[in-house]
Amino acid sequence: MKFLVSLLFLIVVFISSSMVGQQKTITVTIENISSDDGSVGFALYNKERFMKKPIQAKSTLIKNGKTIVKFENITNGEYSIICYHDKNNNKQMDFNSNGMPLEDYGSSKNKMSYGPPNFEDSKFLVKDKNVSLIIKF
Structure with a gap:
């Protein structure tokens, strides 16, 4: 019984430590903002939550x-x-x-058409390494 508990504990530790190594960082840069007034709001989505509830949302100052x-x-x-x-x-x-936007906006992959962004045109893959993106307004 002790052996099974120890084995189970080791398996849980191994799985959780390997999952930590799988987590990545996405860095997004915008370089063409028209003024330093206000802030920039960002929302990260997957397909299921696109334009609904973001996985993460952030706001940054402009310099x-x-x-x-x-x-x-x-x-x-x-x-x-x-x-x-x-x-x-x-x-x-x-x-x-x-219904036209009064504020500049952009999306990953910078494919902007008339109308709101869509997931297929803006999706990117996080897989083996951290991701860096440049988004243009």
Whole structure:
């Protein structure tokens, strides 16, 4: 019985230590922000949660038209990032009366069309190493 408990304990320790090594970091840089006013809001999604509840959300300040954010403890998989320049710091994307955005925005892979971003056009893979992205507004 003691042997089984010890063996089970070792298996749990081995699995948990190997999973820690699988967690990655996603670093996102934006270099073309029109002003240092406000902040930039970022949301990290997987396919199931896209444009619903982010896996992680962050907000960063802008310095000299540039900002950098890191999403840490990310497991392997497909993800998408959407970000926007919250010029007035109201924590939401602002739109005019016809639905057009009043604030700059972007998404991973920088494929922007008329209309909101979609997962297939903005997805990227986290697998063997940390990921660095540049998003343009």
